[in-house]
Amino acid sequence: MSQTITTRYEQTKGKETPTYHEIVAWWQALDKQFAEVKMLTMGPTDAGFPLHLIIVSKDKDTDIASARKKNKRIIFINNGIHPGEPDGIDATMMLVRDFLTGKHQLPDNIVLAIIPVYNIGGCLNRSPYYRIDQDGPDEFGSRGNSQNLDLNRDFIKNDSKEARSFAAIFQMLDPDVFVDNHVSNGADYQFIMTLLTSQHNKLGGVMGEYLNKTFEPALYKQMKDKGYDLVPYVDFNGKTPEEGLAAYFDGPRYSSGYASLFHTFAFVPETHMLKSYPQRVDATYALMQCFIDFTSKQSAQIHAVREQTKKSVITQNSFPIAWEADKKESVPVTYKGFESGTKPSEISGQPRLFYDRSKPYVKEIPYFHQYNVKTSVEKPVAYIIPQGWWKVIDLLKNNNVKMRRLTKDSTVEVDAYRIESYTASPRPYESHHINSDVKVSTQKISKTFRKGDYYIPLDQIANRFLIETLEPQAPDSYFAWNYFDAILAQKEGFSSYAYEDKAAAYLKEHPELKAKLEEKRASDSAFAKNGYAQLDFIYKNSPYYEPGHMQYPVFRVMK
DSSP states (O other): OOGGGSOHHHHTTTSOOOOHHHHHHHHHHHHHHOTTEEEEEOOOOTTSSOOEEEEEETTSOOOHHHHHHTTOEEEEEEOOSSTTOTHHHHHHHHHHHHHHTTSSOOOTTEEEEEESOSOHHHHHSOBSSSSTTSOOOSSBOOSSOTTSOOGGGOTTTOOSHHHHHHHHHHHHHOOSEEEEOEEEOSSOBSOSEEEEEOOHHHHOHHHHHHIIIIIHHHHHHHHHHTTOOEEEOOOOTTSOGGGOEEOOOOOTTSHHHHHHHTTOEEEEEEEETTSOHHHHHHHHHHHHHHHHHHHHHTHHHHHHHHHHHHHHHHHOOEEEEEEEEOSSOOEEEEEEEEEEEEEEOTTTSSEEEEEEEEEEEEEEEEEEOOEEEEEEEEOOSEEEEOTTOHHHHHHHHHTTOOOEEOSSOEEEEEEEEEEEEEEEOSSOBTTBOOEEEEEEEEEEEEEEEOTTOEEEESOSTTHHHHHHHHSTTSTTSTTTTTTTGGGGSOSOOOOHHHHHHHHHHHHHHOHHHHHHHHHHHHHOHHHHTOHHHHHHHHHHTSTTSOTTTTBOSOEEEOO
16 A cells, blocks of 8 residues: 555554644545545635545546436535544545545445545644543644634534535535544443434434434444444433433534434444544444445435425424423433442542443443424414625525525515513623523514515425524524624613603503503512613603514514
């Protein structure tokens, strides 16, 4: 094997992972040497370098549109979203090289699309000291990107250039299967590989059923045949293994949750940080083989359930926007762990958790893998968004949402939301103070929209994306991520001394409002003692109060 296609990982016998510039140079060399590989330069990143996309096709046709015409399945592999977790970077390099050199055969009906390293800024920020608990490699990148963002929380809010470039790539590919390679933190156990799968209830319909009953079980069997026990992503929610595993809920902020909105089977392999780097890379390599093999053999069925879902979502009338875990429904899984306990800390003297690797065990534990719909919304015929909210419009366009601009000023009857209450997180999370517990009221109004405002029909494949980003109660909506926070602050107000006389006159002209004021004074002693609050009450129940305050600026056309 020539030095050109031997990886740094192999040259150092599994001790090192390549730098960003070595990764790019390696793939460029592969592109020059093999016609089956095409290295594309895609959109920008916060690091100042472009994202690259590798296309691999056995018949040397690396055009995605052509692949679709040939009825090929597209598997999209994302590596290095957390560059301190480089297993997928090395495993993918070797897997593609082995396909090209004949060690394995890439099926005729499969096209691989690979981002060799997604978080370039984090990859450039290299150190031997990150992820102190992880067993190798000797040096690797940082979790944060060039803005210190966790890119696996950015797929809806799009604060990074990476996320916006990724969305454009994803929409171009429309992948059948998406794989985002990671390394897991958490408890100690015997498994080398765990697997986070799109939450099947949330994926829903025939795709959710197929994922839960066919796709995922097949992966477990294939990995078992390769010598790897597989288990769902280990998350005990701070409890003991005996109380069971809880399925991870991958909201749209995460890569797999984002992919689910566009009807793609999505997986997040999570190797275990305490296993050696060669063990982890080998397991990642093996699992990617399983994805390829299963997708190839089940090509027709995967295509059929995706097409059926895309058609059904166009006519679907009700969409879930919030979920809750089913704490009663579970299935048994075989868990291979180590006995744990507490002992005095050598540092503090306080009890500390420890795992005893000399005492492995195997036991059946419950796996709580069901989620039930908590909140649903009726799909509107369309949304209308005034053109001033161009940041949101740009994000929708980048996600291939179909829309048109009004050609003239138009008065339309719409359902209008008013934000009645919400909770803003007291501490920042990924550069935002997320709005949650959102309560809205709805009113039918006739509103005049301007020429150039955006009309977005909900008769399209992007319906789920639209619902989960534009309905303000959805946990990962644009409202949740502060894109509409400007409506939460009043721009107009009053000076108390000047408004007193006008308010008194208004009460005389509107005895019904005076009755409401007196009722509130009688029921609320604090309000009765607060002169400004009473003036504000009158103001907010008068025409002087600005209509745009707390008025959600995305309007629902219902017929």
